[in-house]
Amino acid sequence: MTDLAFALIRHGDYQQRDNTPSAHQPWPLTTEGQAQAVVGAAHLLDMATMLGLPLNDFWYSSPLARARETAEIMRAELQVTGPLVCCxxxxxxxLGSANNLSIDEVEMCLNDLGLFEDTPVDWKANSEFRLPLPGAESLMDAGQRVAQRLLTIAANSENRQTLVPVFGHGAAFRHAAYHLGVLDGKDIRRFSMHHALPVVIAQSADGKWTQRAGEWKERTRQTDFTD
Structure with a gap:
C-alpha cells in the first residue's frame, strides 16, 4: 500500500548558457520548455489517476526560474489553486563562488589558485567531488538536502495518501533518489530526466521508497552532465 508519493519533475528546457553547468543559472524557460510543461501537466494528471491518488493541494518547487515557471504552467493547465511553496x-x-561561470572559467580560476592539478577530470559529474571554493557543494550534498526536504514533507500526516508534485533539477533529484534507496549508485550517471515529465517515487507504510511511475531518461552515452 502506498502511503505517500512524490512526482519529481525536472524543469523544462531553458535558456542555459553554453558550456556552463546549470547550477544556479537564473534564466527562464525557452518556448520549447513552456510547451514541455503543458505536456507534462497531462502526464501528471494521468499518473495521479493511475495510482488512485489525488494531487496534493500544496505543490513544491525550487525557486530557480526554470523550475518555478514549469510549476506555474502546469498549475495553470490543471487549474490548481493551492499554494506553490518555493524551497x-x-x-x-x-558551485558557490563559481556559480554560473563557464566550465572554462571555473577551470581557469582553479588553475590560477593552484587547485586545478588536484581536480578530477570528471569534476562536473563526479558525485563526491566538491569544488575547493567557498559555498560549493558536491552532487551528493545537493541530493542529501533535496532528500531531507522530501522526508520533511513526507513526515506531515496531512500529505498521506496523496501525490505531491515537486519541481526541481535532474542531478539533484537523481542523487536524492540514491539517498532514498530508489536508485543504485551506478544508475546516477546512467540516467538523466526528461524535461517536465514526472518520475513518481512512493513511500510504503514501512518507510521504504520505490519508483512507481514514469521513466528515467537513459543516456545514449556516458557524458559529463551539466544538469
Whole structure:
C-alpha cells in the first residue's frame, strides 16, 4: 500500500548558457520548455489517476526560474489553486563562488589558485567531488538536502495518501533518489530526466521508497552532465 508519493519533475528546457553547468543559472524557460510543461501537466494528471491518488493541494518547487515557471504552467493547465511553496533546498547543486561561470572559467580560476592539478577530470559529474571554493557543494550534498526536504514533507500526516508534485533539477533529484534507496549508485550517471515529465517515487507504510511511475531518461552515452 502506498502511503505517500512524490512526482519529481525536472524543469523544462531553458535558456542555459553554453558550456556552463546549470547550477544556479537564473534564466527562464525557452518556448520549447513552456510547451514541455503543458505536456507534462497531462502526464501528471494521468499518473495521479493511475495510482488512485489525488494531487496534493500544496505543490513544491525550487525557486530557480526554470523550475518555478514549469510549476506555474502546469498549475495553470490543471487549474490548481493551492499554494506553490518555493524551497531553497530543492535547488540544483551549487558551485558557490563559481556559480554560473563557464566550465572554462571555473577551470581557469582553479588553475590560477593552484587547485586545478588536484581536480578530477570528471569534476562536473563526479558525485563526491566538491569544488575547493567557498559555498560549493558536491552532487551528493545537493541530493542529501533535496532528500531531507522530501522526508520533511513526507513526515506531515496531512500529505498521506496523496501525490505531491515537486519541481526541481535532474542531478539533484537523481542523487536524492540514491539517498532514498530508489536508485543504485551506478544508475546516477546512467540516467538523466526528461524535461517536465514526472518520475513518481512512493513511500510504503514501512518507510521504504520505490519508483512507481514514469521513466528515467537513459543516456545514449556516458557524458559529463551539466544538469
Amino acid at each position: 531553497d533546498d530543492l535547488m540544483e547543486r551549487g
